[in-house]
Amino acid sequence: MVRRRFSSAGLVVCATAKNGLTRETEMTETIVDTGAARAVDAVKAYGSGETEVRALDGVSVSFPAQQFTAIMGPSGSGKSTLMQCVAGLDRLTSGEAYIGETALSGLNKTDLTLLRRDRLGFIFQQYNLIPTLSAKENILLPLTLAGEKPDRAWFDTIVQTVGMANRIDNLPSQLSGGQQQRVAVARALVPRPDIVFADEPTGALDSRTGMEILSFMRQAVADAGQTIVMVTHDPHAASYANNVLFLADGQIIDEMPNPTADRVLDRMKRFEG
Ligand SMILES: Nc1ncnc2c1ncn2[C@@H]1O[C@H](COP(=O)(O)OP(=O)(O)O)[C@@H](O)[C@H]1O
Numbered sequence: 001m002v003r004r005r006f007s008s009a010g011l012v013v014c015a016t017a018k019n020g021l022t023r024e025t026e027m028t029e030t031i032v033d034t035g036a037a038r039a040v041d042a043v044k045a046y047g048s049g050e051t052e053v054r055a056l057d058g059v060s061v062s063f064p065a066q067q068f069t070a071i072m073g074p075s076g077s078g079k080s081t082l083m084q085c086v087a088g089l090d091r092l093t094s095g096e097a098y099i100g101e102t103a104l105s106g107l108n109k110t111d112l113t114l115l116r117r118d119r120l121g122f123i124f125q126q127y128n129l130i131p132t133l134s135a136k137e138n139i140l141l142p143l144t145l146a147g148e149k150p151d152r153a154w155f156d157t158i159v160q161t162v163g164m165a166n167r168i169d170n171l172p173s174q175l176s177g178g179q180q181q182r183v184a185v186a187r188a189l190v191p192r193p194d195i196v197f198a199d200e201p202t203g204a205l206d207s208r209t210g211m212e213i214l215s216f217m218r219q220a221v222a223d224a225g226q227t228i229v230m231v232t233h234d235p236h237a238a239s240y241a242n243n244v245l246f247l248a249d250g251q252i253i254d255e256m257p258n259p260t261a262d263r264v265l266d267r268m269k270r271f272e273g
């Protein structure tokens with residue numbers, strides 16, 4: 001059996017011989033993982049001259065495919081800006097953002113909209129549900145817009161996981177903040193996008209629902225090869241990720257593979273100190 005996986009250095013071909021022995025060969029020179037999404041020298045400036053704010057100040061980062069990456073950092077450090085620019089919801093001032101091999105600056109508005117629709121899922125900090133549509137209609141909206149039929153079993157699995165099965169016909173105004181958040185999570189996951197971008201997806205949830213959703217997201221990465229990029233300020237939420245990136249003042253200052261909540265908390269304390 002031959003498996004392939006990407007390491008930060010390149011492609012690792014992992015061959016298991018008939019005698020059960022495994023041999024890994026790192027092919028660093030031939031293939032380099034460019035990530036499911038990435039940013040190169042990304043700068044995002046608001047305002048100009050003396051009042052210019054650099055929300056992103058030269059960020060280069062790759063989000064590996066089939067991995068769960070968390071982004072952490074103090075408020076105002078550029079987390080949401082980084083995610084929105086890589087996800088094609090906002091444009092960089094300079095530098096480049098890529099989804100797969102597609103450079104986003106080269107796309108016009110229509111192509112960008114189609115790329116987002118076909119390949120990306122978003123969980124927004126502010127939910128962004130359509131107030132006149134039921135929870136179910138909101139969840140199915142990305143597929144409806146794309147003219148696609150939902151996979152019934154997958155839809156049911158997700159609605160069960162986010163715990164919204166008995167509220168599915170309610171309007172957003174009839175749901176609590178936490179319930180609206182669950183609808184937003186389901187809406188992002190149901191179309192099985194290549195990459196899910198999530199901005200504080202568990203911010204409005206009680207810890208039990210939050211844990212269920214994080215476990216589900218991690219399982220989607222491990223089992224279904226989903227790629228997830230998540231902004232969070234919660235060390236426990238970050239511990240579900242494969243890797244944590246730490247942002248400060250618009251720059252990536254550190255990362256932590258295989259995080260635990262305790263180690264993330266320690267690292268965050270050093271930010272503040
Ligand atoms: N539309 C905007 N206009 C002006 N400044 C902005 C705008 N959006 C974000 N900023 C500024 O950019 C910086 C980074 O913001 P943001 O990415 O939202 O940070 P985070 O998500 O880490 O809290 C902050 O200083 C913020 O005030």
Ligand SMILES: [Mg+2]
Binds near residue numbers: 079080081125
């Ligand atoms: Mg933010």
